[in-house]
Amino acid sequence: MKSNLYVLGYAAVLGTVCALLLTASANFTAPYIADNARAEEVLNILAALNVPFQADASSEQLLEIFNTNVREQSREGITIYEYSLPQSKGKPEAVAVRFSGPGLWGPIKGFLALESDMKTIRGITFYEQEETPGLGGEIVSPAFREQFIGKSIVGEDGKAGIVIRRSGGKAARNEVDAITGATMTCDKVEAMLNAVIKNIAGKKSKIKVQNVK
Amino acid sequence: MANNQPPACLSCGAKGPCGGKGLLTLKDGVWTSNPLAIQILGICSALAVSNRLENSLVMGAALIFVCVGSNLLVSLLRNRTPHRIRMIAEVAIIATFVILFDQFLKAFYWDMSKQLGPYVGLIITNCIVMGRAEAFALQNPPLLSMVDGAANGLGYAAALAIIGLFREILGTGEVMGYPVLAGEWYTPNQLMILAPGAFFTLGVVIAVFNIFKGQETAEKK
Numbered sequence: 001m002k003s004n005l006y007v008l009g010y011a012a013v014l015g016t017v018c019a020l021l022l023t024a025s026a027n028f029t030a031p032y033i034a035d036n037a038r039a040e041e042v043l044n045i046l047a048a049l050n051v052p053f054q055a056d057a058s059s060e061q062l063l064e065i066f067n068t069n070v071r072e073q074s075r076e077g078i079t080i081y082e083y084s085l086p087q088s089k090g091k092p093e094a095v096a097v098r099f100s101g102p103g104l105w106g107p108i109k110g111f112l113a114l115e116s117d118m119k120t121i122r123g124i125t126f127y128e129q130e131e132t133p134g135l136g137g138e139i140v141s142p143a144f145r146e147q148f149i150g151k152s153i154v155g156e157d158g159k160a161g162i163v164i165r166r167s168g169g170k171a172a173r174n175e176v177d178a179i180t181g182a183t184m185t186c187d188k189v190e191a192m193l194n195a196v197i198k199n200i201a202g203k204k205s206k207i208k209v210q211n212v213k
Numbered sequence: 214m215a216n217n218q219p220p221a222c223l224s225c226g227a228k229g230p231c232g233g234k235g236l237l238t239l240k241d242g243v244w245t246s247n248p249l250a251i252q253i254l255g256i257c258s259a260l261a262v263s264n265r266l267e268n269s270l271v272m273g274a275a276l277i278f279v280c281v282g283s284n285l286l287v288s289l290l291r292n293r294t295p296h297r298i299r300m301i302a303e304v305a306i307i308a309t310f311v312i313l314f315d316q317f318l319k320a321f322y323w324d325m326s327k328q329l330g331p332y333v334g335l336i337i338t339n340c341i342v343m344g345r346a347e348a349f350a351l352q353n354p355p356l357l358s359m360v361d362g363a364a365n366g367l368g369y370a371a372a373l374a375i376i377g378l379f380r381e382i383l384g385t386g387e388v389m390g391y392p393v394l395a396g397e398w399y400t401p402n403q404l405m406i407l408a409p410g411a412f413f414t415l416g417v418v419i420a421v422f423n424i425f426k427g428q429e430t431a432e433k434k
Binding site: 006007010011014015018021022025026029032033036039040134 | 290293294295297298301302305306308309312313316317319320321323407
């Protein structure tokens with residue numbers, strides 16, 4: 001029987017060695033992982049803004065396309081990604097904003113892109129989610145995301161906000177169909193989208209003034 | 214055990230570094246007591262990641278790496294590890310290797326890392342790795358333990374690759390992205406990509422393994 005002191009010492013040494021190994025490896029891989037994460041983010045911004053790029057583009061190519069077409073800037077505390085065509089002299093073609101919030105199992109993060117009128121949705125992407133595969137996980141499917149394109153973030157009654165609806169009938173201009181069996185996920189996505197939409201709507205005048213300029 | 218000595222390994226003989234048990238250990242892990250098909254361990258990850266051959270191979274490689282590394286370390290430390298905390302020590306060692314592999318994937322194979330999702334991290338709780346450390350590495354010398362780890366990793370990887378191959382061919386008509394069953398006459402069966410397809414294929418693989426093993430045992434009698 002080994003003494004308690006030995007057991008404690010053994011655990012401390014083993015723990016320290018494992019921790020040192022992992023720290024070294026984390027330090028070594030961190031820049032590569034950061035690059036990959038950045039490329040993933042850029043890919044999603046480009047996809048939401050519907051900027052043309054090749055499907056098999058490398059992360060360097062993606063970053064270059066991003067840097068030439070998209071300007072990242074902060075206005076009124078919101079980081080926005082402005083896409084402008086080279087010939088349009090700085091007038092933005094579309095604007096993307098990041099949204100995030102709690103999902104059913106883990107955080108959901110994505111980008112919402114609006115046309116230059118700041119009302120019509122141009123595209124939406126999710127770059128981080130851990131929803132139930134096959135149910136809530138379907139928010140990343142093209143079928144769900146493409147519903148948003150062309151929808152308005154302002155309802156018929158003039159109030160800002162989007163509705164992910166359950167019942168049948170014809171969808172209004174700010175409504176998209178929910179995913180069956182994924183009520184919780186859809187409610188949460190709706191809430192986080194409305195939070196970012198309210199944020200934009202509240203500061204729209206400021207953002208718009210600069211857009212027109 | 215004395216009257217039941219295993220045959221000496223062909224390569225190094227009874228006096229070799231594995232004590233003549235290398236080949237038998239290898240055969241045990243890959244075939245006689247294949248962790249997936251005979252011991253039915255590690256089913257959760259096997260069902261989840263075997264929808265494509267590529268995923269299966271990477272997952273298999275991860276398990277080989279973790280099994281070899283953890284078996285080696287557990288075996289090296291087996292005489293120093295206090296019995297009371299041996300399982301905690303094993304888990305710490307296993308977790309270290311799993312996180313190393315996970316970070317490597319995230320840094321250099323980002324897409325693969327995204328596809329495998331949480332299942333690489335979950336190798337920490339994989340019964341195969343813990344089982345080998347507890348049942349084999351604690352009682353055997355380092356080199357033989359490494360062989361055992363490699364054998365069990367290989368056994369898992371091979372069974373997983375077979376499942377992945379069939380699911381990918383029937384489910385998408387492709388192998389590693391190359392079309393195989395691509396003609397007009399074949400409609401990919403989506404069921405094979407989804408969870409039920411994994412159960413069906415795994416069941417068939419287990420059945421086939423056991424049919425062959427049954428024949429082997431019958432011949433010995």
